[in-house]
Amino acid sequence: MSIDAVIFDWGGTLTPWHILDLKEQWLAYAQVYDPTDADSLADRLLTGEQARWSHQFATAGATGTGALENMFVEQGIDTSSERHLAALEAYLDAWNPHTYTDPDAVYVLETLRANGIKTAVLSNTMWPRNHHEWILQRDGVLHLFDYLLFTSETEGAKPHRSVFADVSYNLDVAPERCAFVGDRLFDDIHGAQSIGMRGIWVPHSKNIPAAESTDLGIVPDATLERLADVVDIVNGWNANI
Numbered sequence: 626m627s628i629d630a631v632i633f634d635w636g637g638t639l640t641p642w643h644i645l646d647l648k649e650q651w652l653a654y655a656q657v658y659d660p661t662d663a664d665s666l667a668d669r670l671l672t673g674e675q676a677r678w679s680h681q682f683a684t685a686g687a688t689g690t691g692a693l694e695n696m697f698v699e700q701g702i703d704t705s706s707e708r709h710l711a712a713l714e715a716y717l718d719a720w721n722p723h724t725y726t727d728p729d730a731v732y733v734l735e736t737l738r739a740n741g742i743k744t745a746v747l748s749n750t751m752w753p754r755n756h757h758e759w760i761l762q763r764d765g766v767l768h769l770f771d772y773l774l775f776t777s778e779t780e781g782a783k784p785h786r787s788v789f790a791d792v793s794y795n796l797d798v799a800p801e802r803c804a805f806v807g808d809r810l811f812d813d814i815h816g817a818q819s820i821g822m823r824g825i826w827v828p829h830s831k832n833i834p835a836a837e838s839t840d841l842g843i844v845p846d847a848t849l850e851r852l853a854d855v856v857d858i859v860n861g862w863n864a865n866i
């Protein structure tokens with residue numbers, strides 16, 4: 626059966642994995658929102674964020690993390706205030722150096738599309754869609770996707786079947802004809818395989834928190850060395866149907 630769509634994870638896949646201090650990112654927010662209490666606010670936001678990721682993982686994606694907005698409300702932040710909007714901008718700016726798209730992406734996406742293969746992004750994220758789209762636009766790849774799904778907008782998250790099914794439905798390509806490219810064996814590869822997609826693993830991401838990984842004996846259908854390899858892997862499968 627031919628592969629007619631390739632769906633990409635975002636963090637650690639389209640954007641190479643960076644090890645960074647998450648508290649530093651929240652300090653960028655807190656120093657603008659409440660400079661008198663920045664350290665403690667940054668700690669609370671970091672704890673709130675990690676609790677949401679842990680809950681999402683513990684429920685195998687049946688409940689997602691929700692959007693950042695929900696977490697801010699939970700932490701007593703006035704999300705309609707000017708200082709919140711300025712702080713949110715500072716937070717997202719602090720992330721910018723870590724969000725650059727892999728230089729192989731344009732070649733991969735253009736080649737797949739030239740071969741009649743649809744492309745999509747499916748990302749577990751709390752960030753708003755408009756920020757993700759801004760990043761993809763900045764790096765010249767936004768127009769190379771047929772569909773984008775961000776779990777800040779959905780009830781569930783990877784590895785739950787619901788979000789993989791959503792992408793398959795919206796691309797109008799059956800799961801068996803989709804390949805999923807991702808760096809997390811549980812969220813990405815197991816999730817994709819559980820609905821009948823093929824999983825291509827990006828093995829570069831280091832230090833994925835132990836609380837966010839699991840060993841189910843997951844075996845990817847293919848493992849790449851660099852993102853550009855997606856083209857040869859998919860061409861190889863499509864030559865052997």
Ligand SMILES: [Mg+2]
Pocket residue numbers: 634635636637638807808809
């Ligand atoms: Mg990832």
